Amino acid sequence: MTLILKNAIILDVKKQQKIQRSIVIDSDGNIQHVFSSNEIETYLDHSTEAKVMDCEGYYISPGLINAHAHLFASGKPLNKKVNPTFLKLGYKLLSTKIGNFCVKNIMKRNALIELQNGVTTLRSLGEFFYQDVSLRDEFIQKRKVAPTLLVAGFFLSTTDGHGAPYLALEGDSPWEGRKNVRKNIKKGVDWIKICVTGGVTDAKKLGEAGSLQLTEEEIKAICSEAHKNNTSVAAHVESTEGVRIALKGGVDTIEHGAEMDEEIIELFKNNPYSLKGYSSLVPTFQAAAPFALLKPELTGLNNITYINGKSIYYSMLKGYQQALGNNISFGIGNDASMSFVTHYDFWRELRLHKKLGSQNNFEIIKAATLQNAKLLNIDKEYGSIEIGKKADLLITSKDPTIDLKNLSEIVSVFKHGQPVAQYKYKKYKNLDTLLDI
Numbered sequence: 001m002t003l004i005l006k007n008a009i010i011l012d013v014k015k016q017q018k019i020q021r022s023i024v025i026d027s028d029g030n031i032q033h034v035f036s037s038n039e040i041e042t043y044l045d046h047s048t049e050a051k052v053m054d055c056e057g058y059y060i061s062p063g064l065i066n067a068h069a070h071l072f073a074s075g076k077p078l079n080k081k082v083n084p085t086f087l088k089l090g091y092k093l094l095s096t097k098i099g100n101f102c103v104k105n106i107m108k109r110n111a112l113i114e115l116q117n118g119v120t121t122l123r124s125l126g127e128f129f130y131q132d133v134s135l136r137d138e139f140i141q142k143r144k145v146a147p148t149l150l151v152a153g154f155f156l157s158t159t160d161g162h163g164a165p166y167l168a169l170e171g172d173s174p175w176e177g178r179k180n181v182r183k184n185i186k187k188g189v190d191w192i193k194i195c196v197t198g199g200v201t202d203a204k205k206l207g208e209a210g211s212l213q214l215t216e217e218e219i220k221a222i223c224s225e226a227h228k229n230n231t232s233v234a235a236h237v238e239s240t241e242g243v244r245i246a247l248k249g250g251v252d253t254i255e256h257g258a259e260m261d262e263e264i265i266e267l268f269k270n271n272p273y274s275l276k277g278y279s280s281l282v283p284t285f286q287a288a289a290p291f292a293l294l295k296p297e298l299t300g301l302n303n304i305t306y307i308n309g310k311s312i313y314y315s316m317l318k319g320y321q322q323a324l325g326n327n328i329s330f331g332i333g334n335d336a337s338m339s340f341v342t343h344y345d346f347w348r349e350l351r352l353h354k355k356l357g358s359q360n361n362f363e364i365i366k367a368a369t370l371q372n373a374k375l376l377n378i379d380k381e382y383g384s385i386e387i388g389k390k391a392d393l394l395i396t397s398k399d400p401t402i403d404l405k406n407l408s409e410i411v412s413v414f415k416h417g418q419p420v421a422q423y424k425y426k427k428y429k430n431l432d433t434l435l436d437i
């Protein structure tokens with residue numbers, strides 16, 4: 001049946017304007033018309049079967065897109081390191097058939113929490129046992145009201161590199177890199193995720209978080225193999241030299257990022273080995289800020305991780321500001337599942353962009369919708385409220401262009417024109433106070 005969302009204030013992210021309109025959604029979940037008040041009355045006079053939802057006084061944004069997330073964990077704040085023996089045992093249990101089933105169920109629950117909080121599309125950059133591929137397919141085949149998932153399967157890392165051995169396929173040469181790309185593509189991934197440098201949480205020495213792991217040669221081979229299959233490559237990078245070799249190798253997106261120099265700025269804007277001819281940056285402030293800005297007692301960090309975390313955060317911040325100043329393409333993702341990054345507060349990442357950059361709220365909403373859709377190559381169907389696109393919509397009672405936190409004042413969420421059920425889920429105490437940083 002046709003559904004009409006009547007007389008809402010819609011956010012036109014393309015033109016950066018708010019305008020009162022009614023949205024007509026067809027039975028396939030596509031936006032069929034966007035009418036002014038006069039036009040909708042005429043339309044209603046002539047249409048016999050339509051369900052009307054009165055949206056007077058409500059705001060409708062395009063569904064949010066989280067360009068960097070994971071689904072394997074809740075994002076519960078952790079204040080101590082997990083014991084390695086426990087980790088090994090846990091991994092063994094989860095790699096069984098029943099274990100895989102549990103992993104998928106956790107991911108499903110987290111994906112649905114993202115959706116009911118307005119995230120209608122999510123790029124999941126690294127999960128266990130290809131359960132992300134399986135979940136994506138289940139959502140599509142069973143026609144579930146669920147977020148659109150773009151998935152990457154296992155990371156591609158060096159032996160003992162970031163995420164290895166549990167979350168990564170290890171490889172130590174260009175040919176091993178190519179082989180691991182082929183393995184992931186055979187499994188059905190949408191993106192290839194590589195780890196060019198170390199990470200904050202697994203670094204054991206000062207400065208190691210951004211140290212180089214993959215080589216430029218390996219990255220080039222991985223990108224060329226992925227691009228041959230029209231698959232884009234996302235790179236975890238936490239240092240300037242890492243960004244340089246990742247871009248030279250041809251990656252399509254830099255995740256997290258670091259301070260840039262002239263050569264790097266030029267490579268972002270004109271990258272001959274990338275799929276589009278340019279590369280984009282996706283900083284993840286929500287994951288990095290707690291490590292850098294909260295007291296170590298709260299994050300349970302040892303001194304090395306704390307100092308590493310701080311320098312990575314400020315370098316990422318510098319890189320983001322340079323991207324804005326130099327017109328480099330960027331997207332918004334929050335690294336959900338990491339400690340302190342839950343599946344119900346993506347608005348916090350948007351608010352951090354406001355706090356740390358020079359963009360206004362409307363521009364940031366555009367970045368988290370249309371710009372992210374473009375970055376993920378899905379802007380023909382998603383990212384804005386336009387005739388012919390999918391009706392992925394977030395209805396709020398307050399204006400998000402006034403305060404990005406208003407994105408959490410949710411009246412309802414629609415996915416492909418279907419209303420999203422609002423279930424109860426666990427929230428963590430004190431996050432609002434802790435994360436007001």
Ligand SMILES: [Zn+2]
Nearest residue numbers: 069070125335
């Ligand atoms: Zn991540």
